[in-house]
Amino acid sequence: MKNILYIKSSLQGEASYSTKLGNAIIEKIQLKYPGSIVDELDLVSADIPHLKPEVLRAMFAPEPDQAAISLSDTLVKQLFAADIIVIGAPLINFTIHSALKAWIDHITRAGVTFGYGENGPIGKVTGKKVYIAMSSGGVYSEGPGKTNDFVAPYLKAFLGFLGMTDLTVFRAEGLKVPGVKEQAMEKAVNSILID
Numbered sequence: 001m002k003n004i005l006y007i008k009s010s011l012q013g014e015a016s017y018s019t020k021l022g023n024a025i026i027e028k029i030q031l032k033y034p035g036s037i038v039d040e041l042d043l044v045s046a047d048i049p050h051l052k053p054e055v056l057r058a059m060f061a062p063e064p065d066q067a068a069i070s071l072s073d074t075l076v077k078q079l080f081a082a083d084i085i086v087i088g089a090p091l092i093n094f095t096i097h098s099a100l101k102a103w104i105d106h107i108t109r110a111g112v113t114f115g116y117g118e119n120g121p122i123g124k125v126t127g128k129k130v131y132i133a134m135s136s137g138g139v140y141s142e143g144p145g146k147t148n149d150f151v152a153p154y155l156k157a158f159l160g161f162l163g164m165t166d167l168t169v170f171r172a173e174g175l176k177v178p179g180v181k182e183q184a185m186e187k188a189v190n191s192i193l194i195d
């Protein structure tokens with residue numbers, strides 16, 4: 001049994017492909033770890049705000065303004081409570097949706113989720129398994145689109161910086177490409193491997 005944090009960031013509600021793929025990942029995790037608890041966080045409907053000056057100040061204040069820091073504290077606590085994190089990541093204008101970026105900004109806390117050692121930064125969010133459910137209109141894992149494949153490398157690099165180095169990406173891609181889109185979801189779901 002595992003604690004799963006399931007993060008969604010689609011603008012398309014139930015029609016979302018990243019959510020469909022994320023749901024399939026959750027199902028397969030449940031098969032491997034029956035009785036797992038899923039804590040769902042829809043960043044778009046929760047309307048996670050951009051990082052504001054008062055929040056940034058509170059992050060570095062010795063005695064922080066509790067009201068300003070409370071959302072960040074809640075999101076960090078929720079993250080630390082998870083054994084497995086599933087992130088629905090639709091491709092929006094070549095990158096992640098800004099709500100997902102806002103979540104990343106709120107969970108990135110010096111001295112809490114990362115620190116500095118003699119040899120540079122040290123991620124403190126360790127021991128987690130992360131699965132990314134990507135969805136995109138085009139194809140970015142190979143071919144001409146690969147030059148613009150920013151989402152998977154960014155999430156790998158940044159979540160790795162915070163200590164989440166065990167990360168696997170599954171892609172539903174080419175969802176708007178005739179001849180590819182017809183098989184895209186089936187291919188994505190079949191690619192899911194829970195290790």
Ligand SMILES: Cc1cc2nc3c(=O)[nH]c(=O)nc-3n(C[C@H](O)[C@H](O)[C@H](O)COP(=O)(O)O)c2cc1C
Pocket residue numbers: 010011012015016017018019089090091092093094095135136137138139175
């Ligand atoms: C505002 C917007 C921007 C998009 N930008 C891109 C893009 O840059 N590249 C791409 O391949 N698809 C793009 N798409 C298509 C989405 O990646 C595709 O619809 C995907 O299924 C969205 O994920 P979702 O179904 O989980 O919402 C965009 C879609 C929207 C609504």
